[in-house]
Amino acid sequence: MNLVPLMTWPIMTLSIILVVLSVILGLFILLHKARGGGMSDLFGGGMSTSMGGTSVAERNLDRLTVIVGLLWFATIVGLLVLYRIGG
Template sequence: MWWPILTLSIVLVILSVILTGFILLHKNRGGGLSDLFGGGMSSSMGGSSMAERNLDRLTLVIGIIWLACIVGLLVLYRTHPGA
């Protein structure tokens, strides 16, 4: 029963990298990675753009899946302590 733990561990590492990238791409008041891709050149309008809202949704979905992988690994390690 080692393959579910290995699979979830690999998925967790991949999701961690993706989640870090999504968080760094968010628009910020200060400098950041979003400024590197032209986010700093936008004017301060009243609302957020469609791309920013989609990035928020993607970040939330990836974060929930990331959390589910952590809980899944916890359950697998608790039910199979010798793995």
């Protein structure tokens, strides 16, 4: 019977990266401006007016959120592969 330790160094490294990316992704999502039409409208948050265009900072935040989201997904796939092959 071949026993492989559950937490090898690649799995531990990717797990730490996943936790850091999860926190960063959550913060980036919370920084986005509410656009209306969502859950906030149910509780009276739909009274705000939209300014039409988006600022450069908001576009950059959108790009960063997508990049961090893709890295987060790639880390999960990497962990899945490592667990499948045994670390």
